[in-house]
Amino acid sequence: MKTFAKIAIACLSLFFSTRGNAQHHSKVNVEINSEEKSAYVQQEITFYNQTGDTLTSIVVNDWNQAYSDKNTPLAKRFSDEFVRSFHLAHDEDRGKTENITIIDQENLFLKWHRFEKHPDVIEINLREKLAPNERIILKLTYQVKFPNDRFTKYGWNDKGEFNLKNWCLAPARYENHRFIMYSNNNLDDITNAATDFDVTLKLPPGLIATSDLDEVNHIKDSSFSTYELTGKNRLDFNLFVEPKTTFYSYKNNNVTVETNLKENRLNDIQKAIVIDRIVNFVHENIGSYPFEKITVSQTDYERNPFYGLNQLPSFISPFPDEFMFEIKFLKTYLNNFLKTSLHLNARDDNWIYDGIQIYTMMKYIDENHPNSKMMGNLSQWWLLRGYNLTTIDFNEQYSYFYMLMARKNLDQPLGDPKNTFIKFNEQIASKYRAGLSLKYLDNYLGNDIVENSIKEFYNLNSEHITSRTDFENILKSNANQNIDWFFNTIIDSRDIVDYRFTDVSKTKDSVTFTVRNKTKTVVPIPVYGIKKNEVVFKKWLNNIKTDSTFTVPRNDADKIVLNYKNEVPEYNLRNNWKSLKGFFSQNRPIKFNFMKDLEDPYYNQILYIPTISYNLYDGLSPGIRFNNKTILDKPFIYEINPIYSPNTQTLTGSFSFLVNQHNRNTNSPFNVRYQLSGSYFHYAPDAAYTKLTPTVTMLFRENNFRDNRKQGIQFREVLVNRDKSAYSVERTENYSVFNAKYYNIKTEVTNHFNFLTDLQLSGKFGKLSTEIEYRRLFEDNRQLNLRLYAGTFLYNKTNTDYFSFALDRPTDYLFDYNYYGRSESTGFFSQQLILAEGGFKSKLDTPFANHWMATLNGSFNIWQWIEIYGDAGFVKNRHNDPNFVYDSGIRLNLVTDYFELYFPVYSSNGWEVGQPHYNEKVRFIITFSPRTLINLFTRKWF
Secondary structure: OHHHHHHHHHHHHHHHHHHOOOOEEEEEEEEEEOOOOEEEEEEEEEEEOOOOOOEEEEEEEOHHHHHOOOOOHHHHHHHHOOOOOOOOOOHHHOOEEEEEEEEOOOOOEOOEEEOOOOOOEEEEEEEEEEOOOOEEEEEEEEEEEOOEOOOOOOEEOOOOOEEEOOOOOEEEOEEOOEEOOOOOOOOOOOOEOOEEEEEEEEEOOOOEEEEOOEEEEEEEOOOOEEEEEEEEEEOOOOEEEEOOOOOEEEEOOOOEEEEOOOOOOOOHHHHHHHHHHHHHHHHHHOOOOOOOEEEEOHHHHHHOOOOOOOOOOOOOOOOOHHHHHHHHHHHHHHHHHHHHHOOOOOOOOHHHHHHHHHHHHHHHHHHHOOOOEOOHHHHHOHHHOOOHHHHOEHHHHHHHHHHHHHOOOOOOOOOOOHHHOOHHHHHHHHHHHHHHHHHHHHHHHOOOHHHHHHHHHHHHHOOOOOOHHHHHHHHHHHOOOOOHHHHHHHHOOOOOEOEEEEEEEEOOOEEEEEEEEOOOOOOOEEEEEEEOOEEEEEEEEOOOOOOEEEEEEOOOOOEEEEOOOOOOOEOOOOOOEEEOOOOHHHOOOEEEEEOOOOOOOOOEEEEEEEEEEEEOOOEEEEEEEEEOOOOOOOOEEEEEEEEEEOOOOEEEEEEEEEEEEEOOOOOOOOEEEEEEEEEEEEEEOOEEEEEEEEEEEEEEOOOOOOOOOEEEEEEEEEEEEEOOOOOOOOOOOEEEEEEEEEEEEEEOOOEEEEEEEEEEEOOOEEEEEEEEEEEEEOOOOOEEEEEEEEEEEEEEOOOOOOOOEEOOOOOOOOOOOOOOOOOOOOOHHHHEOOOOOOOOOOOOOOOEEOOEEEEEEEEEEEEOOEEEEEEEEEEEOOOOOOEEEEEEEEEEEEEOOOEEEEEEEEEOOEEOOOOOOHHHHOEEEEOOOHHHHHHHHHOOOO
């Protein structure tokens, strides 16, 4: 069967290679205008119908048009990922393709149109049908306006440089009886058909071009500098235009490398040695590069950096300079090598690109830097030797980055299209898991089967376009056993793997153990015998569907471990080992670590970190937080934070115990959290409060993981005990409130919508409220903010306003808000604004409502972060008519929800600017919480 499969693949290759001789051809004459950041293009496309179908139209990609306005798929993706620069940019910074004319070989004009959902794709209507194996010549003229490179790093910059890719019109790939129509999502996955390019490039004097196309001729005169470039069987090409070239050329027997990758601390000879080593390694492990020249640019690296290295400040330098350059060049070279050589559908089959890239990188490190650590030389620092983060091998980091998302229940199937991945998966987690998966298969099959299959598949791409099916067939034909599980489970599902030992017994000569499959995901897993940290046996276990018992020779092992070298992308490694020394040796020792660490399966880790908190009554309070929150999420998380209050000379603080239940097969809910939390702080100079809150929260998400909508239902019981205070006239000390909430939030750059309902039930009152927020960024960069709040008492037996609706400053009887001086009615701390309940900024004569309240808050920016705001509403107290109230003023929206200032102008109090003590009327929002601020930076990734 294997021989037959190989013969079939060879025949298919021959069939497609004979069809591939009639290649599309594109002659491009382009003249760049550096002042207008544009180019005038005359292009002749010879389109060969290799499809086997009769065509009435031809589709070409025009990805430069993706930058044309704020409503393209690219713009919407920027909005989803909270990239503001594109939506706030001026029109001259955007790109577009305009003044397009298309005529055929009879010099007749052809009609063309863009697609509503794909404005960066063009369909050209043919006057006559194009039969299989026939050709048509299309003559096009158009003008390209290049975008500013700050959006995607493609385009022009203020230095007069141009970094150009995916900018000229090119025939789209044809597959399964249709043209593939994908829009530009800033993913470097354009699906062009293979084409032969001949490019004539005219540049103004003083500009120099570098390209991965071959340079045939270069003519200079007083008016223009003309380059003649050519390339065969290309999906696309790179073009760099600079006033002074930053590229250096390195040539060996395999390929010429043009690179401007930055590393100023290495000389040219050191760089040449590294480049030569990597080029030869890739040549030997994958195959011969099909073109004479390849570019490896700093821009390419910055678009897809090696995460970990790029996050460290340069002054730390945990890696030698040569290694830094080496890993950057290796990653970027492999990416460009594969993207230009493999003729895959780069969006649907992207896992193959990622898998081969990371698999090859891991093999390179194993062979050239086998002792390197994830954190480089930091592992040698005495203070850091106890951290798992610094002691794990360099290649082990890939598993942790993938597991970061799996533990959050945010991982996605590798086989899904690239544009469906959330950003962290697209750039890091899924990319790394693809490489780990090939490494896993390689370890399982042995005999270099995966490596040889990669070479075979790579060679197949030199003959015709390929697909995932080709790669799968080659692997299956070369494998010595069934590997359907690899594609069905590891590639096409998000099923997690988790095995554990149950019963273990031993004799002097053998070990008998039972392995439980906790997730019912059936894939092979290895078991190791360990003696004094040395492997004494290894055996692959297959087909473990239920509890399965095995007996193996002991070989003097003192410990048995499942997945000892983390070859299998397993969800939990903490239950994978059993000691053969005795019962007490099963206990994991406790290890204390400062700040953070990676999860260590062989220890119970307790992390500690100093804390500083502040409120007016406790003062600037030092504390220490103990927790088990390693970088990877855990099912059970605890946090205990004792804090010393210098003002009262007492111990305050908080605690939390949380159990996470992830539902991987449903999004309704996808996560349930059971939590018990408590806190003890002072709410007045002489009085403290104790709060205890059991909570159940259910989180829901859309089937599309990229959808920013978040929904949740929360049930909690808030129990409060307040000490008596001489500073407070409010005598309500002990109470409990049942609280149920539902929220529905969708946030992105251009739109924000938040819907919240809140039900509170207590012995003396019942309340129901609804809050709706809407924020919209318009195309002229004006932003409108609206908030509607309405609440009513279901019953109210209180004789105080402590539980009433508040117009401008909630009493916060549930102690949810971070008030710095919660009992203050005058002075600076009373001016802190918590945008809740009524949301007013001015302090009015009717600050509370004990019956119902309805308010509308709005603001609109007049210049950048300067806005005008206005609030209006009705306040209804028992035995009184509704009271209409309003206020208005200026809002300095420096960082929305985190740092804002409000200056009242006119309200129900009258003209406030002219009233005494105006400085006491100014309100502020300031957030110091690191956890809250971190959301500003992490929301674009998750």
